[in-house]
Amino acid sequence: MDVLKLGLIGAGRIGKVHAQSVAYHVPRARITRIADIAPEPARVWAAELGIRSVTADAREILDDPEIGAVVICSSTDTHADLIMAAAAKGKHVFCEKPVDLTLAKVKAAVDAVERAKVKLQVGFNRRFDHNFKRIRDLVREGVIGTPHVVRITSRDPAPPPLAYVKVSGGIFLDMTIHDFDLARYLSGSEVVEVYAKGAVLVDPAIGAEGDVDTAIVTLEFQNGCLGVIDNSRKAVYGYDQRVEVFGAAGSLACENDTPTSVVHSGANGVTGDKPLYFFLERYQKAYIDEMNAFVEAVLDGTPTPVGCEDAIQSLVIGLAARKSLAEKRPVRTAEISGAETARNRARGSR
């Protein structure tokens, strides 16, 4: 059996998640090196996972001829440069979302990947969620006929630290970008128009940073379908991630996952579990599945399931949402992507 050797760049929370996935659940790959600007904290858990090489210098990974692909989990501002550097070395790339906060850099990274003929997979993990994937599959099978409305509810249990909010690019590029990708995935169509409405209801400090914490985003898709996303940075009952696709022949909907199905019927009501707390709990299996999918694409020479076009389109929608909020009007995605979109769309993902 071929085993793909991976280098992990960025050993924070999500980096560790991927390292654990690979160690225990991705039989065809092995992480051999880890790079992080502050390598010390990672050494302990890396050792437990059997990974000996932990360095501060990502170039050690890029220069290692045995490493076939990199997993980029560093801060967003480093993504595009790392992708280009990795592509230049002929290494395949798995990169956390978003690839960058500017369209120019995303396109530059995508161009580098395409020129180098390496694979790129973007970390839109929700496509691998068992519920969402099932809905997508059933939509494709035609179970509900033509889709008319995609509805996504996406609420975090608690807002991120303010320091993070400052550099995140705003709720639409940080949080809703997942929902934008999911909407494209579920509808099977590209977004042509976005209208975003936002409010600061959770924490005025978020508003002071020029961001919103509550939002309703309306989407129009190329195939005529409409979409609506409602976001909140704080649901006291936990991570709320539900979707519905409604179409000519019915609807497909899913509920949140819970730790157990246990229900207590007592004098004060009938009470069940809250949803799983946050993304690490809810998408644990999805993280494993996306990494296996990436490794398979690399080893088997097939397209990655979330590729270049997905990196571009999700950002375009996010930028359109940001513009819509600022200008209080619906924004066509073509305003953001310009003439290049058509070319990109024809190109498809690799």
Place this chain on the structure above:
Amino acid sequence: MDVLKLGLIGAGRIGKVHAQSVAYHVPRARITRIADIAPEPARVWAAELGIRSVTADAREILDDPEIGAVVICSSTDTHADLIMAAAAKGKHVFCEKPVDLTLAKVKAAVDAVERAKVKLQVGFNRRFDHNFKRIRDLVREGVIGTPHVVRITSRDPAPPPLAYVKVSGGIFLDMTIHDFDLARYLSGSEVVEVYAKGAVLVDPAIGAEGDVDTAIVTLEFQNGCLGVIDNSRKAVYGYDQRVEVFGAAGSLACENDTPTSVVHSGANGVTGDKPLYFFLERYQKAYIDEMNAFVEAVLDGTPTPVGCEDAIQSLVIGLAARKSLAEKRPVRTAEISGAETARNRARGSR
């Protein structure tokens, strides 16, 4: 349109329920007279329902030639005599359950009814519950193939007053008798063997009366199907009335009805309504439907949906359960009903 004039005997809680049902929801009938040994309290609500005649003497009802049928809601010990008296006057009879606590009196009442060629309907209201009726209908349609197991959970929100427990004939003749009838209804077959296990877990005072407040009853039906009923006199979350019929091609099950479907997701869990509090709330519509069914049977000359055989069989099973509990062994219903059962069964309900 023919309107059937009814006399109501016994104006307690359930008598008032039937009076209201008839007044508002049974267009083909009208209650013209009410009799109760303590008539005063009933006069107020009777007047509001447009019923002028409220008397202490049930004979006024039996002697009224305009009255075509009586609705017997007095105490259990008076049922059989009233049925026989009504039958002698040619009046059709709706009688609350149980008809009597002794098989001899039930049979005497049934004989009187059959001789007089009047109708008898017994107040097994649960047969008219929307959920149970749907399950029965789907079982009959063959949706689950041959039934293998009938499972009934039946729990009251609170035990009755001790004074009532003393004269009730025990849990099996008072409470479980509904479940026995429901088991026959759902399985479409007669019970041939009963094993009852009981315990006093809710209130020792119930035990002091020689009764149990918690019970598991296992049934064997003539068609080979098994049944199991679990009872409690006290569910703090309200009236718990659920059934499942499991068969060769699947299962049919229902949940409790609730006041609303509203669910609160909060920091302490996800909480919905408790079941409807007790039988008056849960079976409100079933009480209306059973009364309409009785009136239709009388006016249209069709069999009542719960007739003589049902009165006998439910008591036979109840007596078998009582004997099983006392003798700590399974009891064949034939031990209780003797040779007469076969005759009864052949006769069918009218």
Place this chain on the structure above:
Amino acid sequence: MDVLKLGLIGAGRIGKVHAQSVAYHVPRARITRIADIAPEPARVWAAELGIRSVTADAREILDDPEIGAVVICSSTDTHADLIMAAAAKGKHVFCEKPVDLTLAKVKAAVDAVERAKVKLQVGFNRRFDHNFKRIRDLVREGVIGTPHVVRITSRDPAPPPLAYVKVSGGIFLDMTIHDFDLARYLSGSEVVEVYAKGAVLVDPAIGAEGDVDTAIVTLEFQNGCLGVIDNSRKAVYGYDQRVEVFGAAGSLACENDTPTSVVHSGANGVTGDKPLYFFLERYQKAYIDEMNAFVEAVLDGTPTPVGCEDAIQSLVIGLAARKSLAEKRPVRTAEISGAETARNRARGSR
């Protein structure tokens, strides 16, 4: 007991619903006269309900000094004139929604009602739905803290006839107007901005009439809360009417009502009932409750629960939605209602 005598104007489908409600479930009122431009079909069912007077001329009702209030169920274009005529005769008014398709006529009707010091109740029946009412009550009690997002899904099982679509004023004044009122009811706040996105996905003939059959409407409320409504004219699984109010301390949501809770577990999946088919089934009890509420307000001299301001505001939002769709931009309700809104708001409902 006082009994309020009612005259029913308009004996179509919804008129018959109200007549039945009053006959069987509104003890403090009685319909004594019915007027319909085509009176013949109504005579049969009116007689069954004990109503003898059925006429083609609504003036007979308005001139009857014994009649204290009218129930207006005629076509929308007649509502405002009938309200004014009834008010002039000192009669209280229950009027089906919408009061009119133009703001000027609604205001004229409201002015007439206010000058005559009679009551007006508008037929926003959903406020009386058990689930929605419970959510509203719990929101008011503060169970979820400050409301952040009101989410309404409202889908019909089938579009109305095209002839009706032509005169309906479009989806926002015909169908969504219920949701606009519900959104105000649930949020406890007035709508200040509307953005409507629509599509023709169900039937091109609806588009040919200049209407849409699928819509997403985003609302902003005065209290900062956001709202979103998704509509479809055709859900093949039946009437889909769900709401969620999400707030600082959790969410409150309800599901559709179903005929039964029976679930079949079979070889092909686990299947339960579809929602109740349409508004007559789903809101049967709500129709009764709204009529009792109107009768109580009249007899007890209390404000009606859905009054003048509700008639105006729902139309203002509907007109704003229509303008938003046409002009592809968010529309402030103040653009529609102008300076009068502030005055109206101060006035409150009577």
Place this chain on the structure above:
Amino acid sequence: MDVLKLGLIGAGRIGKVHAQSVAYHVPRARITRIADIAPEPARVWAAELGIRSVTADAREILDDPEIGAVVICSSTDTHADLIMAAAAKGKHVFCEKPVDLTLAKVKAAVDAVERAKVKLQVGFNRRFDHNFKRIRDLVREGVIGTPHVVRITSRDPAPPPLAYVKVSGGIFLDMTIHDFDLARYLSGSEVVEVYAKGAVLVDPAIGAEGDVDTAIVTLEFQNGCLGVIDNSRKAVYGYDQRVEVFGAAGSLACENDTPTSVVHSGANGVTGDKPLYFFLERYQKAYIDEMNAFVEAVLDGTPTPVGCEDAIQSLVIGLAARKSLAEKRPVRTAEISGAETARNRARGSR
């Protein structure tokens, strides 16, 4: 970190499950040797898991001084002898259920374990199911007060091969024995009386072997609680494993796990997933957790969570059920276990 070296005896379906659990999910243990009477088929998957030694002779495992514990997954008739042999070599033992079909051999094995002061854990995996464990924990915390009724539904998707039925000891020792252990676990009390009712409804060939395929078993616990188990060898909708514990202060119940929560609302109803197909799917995580618990008990010197007394009691209840079915009467467990039970009970598990 200490790593416990394990030898696996019996490399059939469940043996492979444990091998995979240990390889991927039990960080503190490693399987170094496998023995199976037909070793060839296991060599391939063993190699993939990094296990090099696969032999036909279990003595190689027992004689290996590096191996600290054995995992016995061979056929039931070999369990007791292997336990005794392992104990004689000072090795701790994890053994699949049942330990043996005769009480004498189970006791002999238990005695050997106790004399050798090694650990024994029996493979009652359901105790580690997330739902059942939560219910047990909440019962212990007193959430429902005193337990009154334990209700277990346990149905397989399909009966085992007839060849297996012949040697299985019958439904109560093969299938229901899991439920007996679960009933003890959930109630926190020992079973004192058993009444079993059975029927042959799934397959007459099972009846021809003297077994039943459908059963209702009533239990009485020492603490007064009652229990009821309903079993079927064939549920066409998949593995049905639900429990409810009802008590003085409410009830705790769980539903089956499903692959997804996706629901399709269509013209024919509202349909969701069937339960996970069978034990390998439903209890995947429970198998991992039980193995981790065993390894922790061995390495940390703590009692195993399912020990000697559990091996004995589950068999005693199973034998009592078998006797009850044969003799058509309730059977006290003391009839089966005799005077030794008291001694055993005092001893507790180690």
